[in-house]
Each structure stands twice: as C-alpha cells, then as structure tokens.
Amino acid sequence: MSNRLINWFRYASPQSFYPLAGKLIPWFWALAALFGLTGLYIAFFVAPTDFQQGEGYRIIFIHVPAAWMSMFIYLVMAFWAGLGLALNTRLSGMMAQALAPTGALMAFLSLWTGAFWGKPMWGTWWVWDARLTSALILFFLYIGFIALQAAIDDARRADRAGAILALVGVVNVPIIYFSVKWWNTLHQGASVSLTKAPTMAATMLWGMLIMALAFWMYSIAVALMRVRAIILEREAHTEWVKALPEVRGSTS
Amino acid sequence: MKPRHKRIALIAGGLTALSLAAALVLNALNSNIAFFVTPSEVAAGKAPLDRPFRIGGMVKEGSLRRDNLTVHFVITDTAKEVPVTYTGILPDLFKEGKGAVAQGRLGPDGVFAATEVLAKHDENYMPPEAGHAIEQAQKAQQTLKQ
Numbered sequence: 001m002s003n004r005l006i007n008w009f010r011y012a013s014p015q016s017f018y019p020l021a022g023k024l025i026p027w028f029w030a031l032a033a034l035f036g037l038t039g040l041y042i043a044f045f046v047a048p049t050d051f052q053q054g055e056g057y058r059i060i061f062i063h064v065p066a067a068w069m070s071m072f073i074y075l076v077m078a079f080w081a082g083l084g085l086a087l088n089t090r091l092s093g094m095m096a097q098a099l100a101p102t103g104a105l106m107a108f109l110s111l112w113t114g115a116f117w118g119k120p121m122w123g124t125w126w127v128w129d130a131r132l133t134s135a136l137i138l139f140f141l142y143i144g145f146i147a148l149q150a151a152i153d154d155a156r157r158a159d160r161a162g163a164i165l166a167l168v169g170v171v172n173v174p175i176i177y178f179s180v181k182w183w184n185t186l187h188q189g190a191s192v193s194l195t196k197a198p199t200m201a202a203t204m205l206w207g208m209l210i211m212a213l214a215f216w217m218y219s220i221a222v223a224l225m226r227v228r229a230i231i232l233e234r235e236a237h238t239e240w241v242k243a244l245p246e247v248r249g250s251t252s
Numbered sequence: 253m254k255p256r257h258k259r260i261a262l263i264a265g266g267l268t269a270l271s272l273a274a275a276l277v278l279n280a281l282n283s284n285i286a287f288f289v290t291p292s293e294v295a296a297g298k299a300p301l302d303r304p305f306r307i308g309g310m311v312k313e314g315s316l317r318r319d320n321l322t323v324h325f326v327i328t329d330t331a332k333e334v335p336v337t338y339t340g341i342l343p344d345l346f347k348e349g350k351g352a353v354a355q356g357r358l359g360p361d362g363v364f365a366a367t368e369v370l371a372k373h374d375e376n377y378m379p380p381e382a383g384h385a386i387e388q389a390q391k392a393q394q395t396l397k398q
Binding site: 048049050051052053057060082085086087088120121122123124127128129130167168170171175182183184185186188189190191199200201204 | 256259260263266267270271274278282285286287288289290308342343344345346347350353368369370371372373374375376377378379380381382383384
C-alpha cells in the first residue's frame with residue numbers, strides 16, 4: 001500500500017479503532033447538540049403552522065428523521081454484517097451489533113410518533129397499509145437481530161447468524177421506501193425525494209433536514225460508544241485491553 | 253478463487269435471488285397489498301361485493317351533505333364516482349376536495365355504506381397564507397374557465 005493513501009485497513013483492527021472512536025465521540029456529540037438545538041428552535045419557533053394540519057404537523061421534525069434513520073441504519077448494519085461475513089473481520093460484526101439498538105430505537109420512534117400523528121389527522125392510530133406494515137417489519141427485524149445475537153454465546157458465530165438475518169431483511173428497506181409509490185396507501189407520498197422538488201415550505205424543510213443531521217450525529221455518537229464497549233467486552237482477554245488505563249483502574 | 257471471493261459471490265448471489273423472489277411475491281400480491289381501491293376500479297368490477305373493502309379518492313367538491321348524524325358525500329378519482337354514506341364522526345382533515353379512504357360495503361344500489369372514514373393527507377406542507385393563496389388562484393382559474 002502506498003504511503004500517500006491512508007491505510008484504512010489499519011482501523012479494521014479493534015485495537016486501533018478503539019482509541020480513534022474515543023477521539024471522535026465528543027465531536028459527534030457536540031455536532032448532535034448543535035444541530036439538535038438549531039433544528040428544534042426552527043421546528044418550534046421559526047417554521048410556520050401548516051395550512052391544513054395546524055400545529056400537529058410539527059411531529060415531522062422527529063418522525064421523518066427517525067424514519068429515514070431507521071432505514072439508513074439498517075442498510076449500514078447489513079453492509080457491516082455482509083462485510084464481516086465476506087472478509088471475516090472482527091470489527092465488522094461489532095459495528096453491526098452496535099448499530100442495531102439505535103436502529104431499533106429509530107424504528108420505534110417513527111412508528112410511535114406516526115401513531116400520534118395518525119390519530120388526529122387520519123382518524124386512526126394504526127392501519128395495515130403497506131408503508132406502516134413494512135415499517136413495523138423493519139422494527140421486528142431489528143429486534144430479531146438483537147435477540148438472535150444475544151442468544152448465541154460464541155461472539156463470532158453470533159455475528160455470522162446475525163449477518164444472514166440482516167442481509168435477508170435488507171429486501172424490506174426498498175419496500176418501505178417505495179411502498180407509497182407502488183401501491184395505494186393511506187400514508188402520503190414522499191415530500192422530499194431525489195427525483196423532484198420538495199413539496200414543503202422552505203423553513204419547514206430546513207428544520208427537518210437539520211433535525212435529520214442531528215439524528216445522524218446522535219446515531220454515530222452512540223454507535224461508536226457502543227462499539228467501544230463491545231470491543232472491551234470481546235477483547236477483554238487481550239494484553240492491550242488489560243493495559244488500557246480505564247481498564248487497569250477499574251480492576252485493581 | 254480465494255475463499256473470501258467465494259463468500260462475496262455467495263452473498264451477492266443470495267441477495268440477488270432473494271430480491272428476485274421478493275419482487276415476484278410482491279407482484280403476485282399486488283392487488284392485496286393495496287390499501288384501498290379507486291372508484292375506477294369499482295366501476296371496472298374489481299371491487300369485492302361479498303365482503304367489506306376500502307375505497308379511496310377525493311371527496312368531490314360540493315358533494316358533502318349532512319343529514320343529522322349521517323353524512324353523504326361522493327368519492328371521485330376524477331374519472332368515476334362512488335356515493336358514500338357514513339354515520340359517525342369525521343376526522344379533522346376530512347374536507348371537500350381532499351383525499352379520504354372509507355371502509356365498508358358496496359350496496360346493490362351502488363351506494364357505499366361506510367363503517368369507518370379516514371382522511372388521507374397529501375405530501376404538501378405549507379404555511380396557511382400560501383395555502384390560502386393557492387386556493388384563491390384555483391378559484392380564479394375556475395371562474396375564468398366558466
């Protein structure tokens with residue numbers, strides 16, 4: 001490998017990734033707080049009320065970023081799981097395991113806030129339309145992934161089993177995303193997409209995008225914290241973990 | 253072929269096969285996944301007459317009529333129309349010219365007796381002033397046409 005390029009494979013080892021993650025975490029927390037506060041300020045004080053829904057539409061500032069995140073985290077989780085399966089790298093499985101609870105949280109948040117919005121707007125908490133049902137399946141996939149990994153004691157075998165589940169479930173993500181296009185659903189179509197101009201007022205859109213950034217930063221920060229804990233747990237027998245000041249201090 | 257490449261090929265092949273299977277299943281289920289049928293589909297005889305189903309479309313402008321607790325309105329997809337009756341409370345977003353989904357049975361007289369009515373929101377979000385301006389513009393256009 002040439003010297004001019006960063007040797008990315010160096011960070012594939014838990015030993016070198018652990019301190020790197022530790023250095024990055026505060027930055028992601030700071031950005032999460034910055035975007036979160038800005039986004040919430042816009043959401044509550046700057047963005048106008050909606051012409052039909054009144055104040056109730058403000059749930060989108062949580063609902064849409066959470067729903068985006070739940071789908072995106074699943075893709076990233078499946079990517080890491082697949083990478084771990086193909087290359088047999090230790091860190092990949094740990095990354096997948098670290099992302100799952102945050103993804104499950106996001107999926108739950110999108111379902112929950114959606115139900116709160118659905119009651120006043122549609123007139124029902126829940127309907128079995130394609131978008132809602134496939135989003136619920138995504139939540140179950142996360143729960144299934146977490147449960148399967150937890151049920152197998154050997155970490156490497158747990159990773160492989162989880163990876164297969166994660167990869168099978170990846171089929172569901174495009175179904176969620178395109179469900180409102182492919183079928184008649186009660187859920188409205190996308191207001192923001194790559195193929196057409198957004199159908200939202202600019203301040204509403206900015207508030208939502210900044211909130212989405214905040215959710216990104218939060219997700220990265222907690223995933224990195226969780227992966228550090230998983231590294232410590234799984235590599236507890238190694239010399240380098242035993243030599244860490246935070247580990248030495250707690251065991252002596 | 254290294255074992256690593258074999259595994260990558262296996263994963264890629266597996267995912268392709270899986271997506272293909274999913275696409276075929278979804279295609280086969282197509283009509284069952286749809287949350288509602290449109291008035292055009294009802295007119296074409298695609299709606300089940302022996303069991304309840306959902307019908308969706310726009311509430312026709314000027315068709316909403318209240319008769320004590322029972323409301324009468326017409327659901328349209330601009331091509332075909334289906335009259336609907338419903339007794340109960342309508343959701344807040346239920347309005348003429350906006351989307352709605354009704355669940356119930358189609359009677360022999362062609363009137364859809366709904367047991368539940370849901371408002372279907374569209375993907376447009378804007379401040380009240382903008383919404384008002386658009387409504388005014390649409391009205392102006394309509395009067396110009398007439």
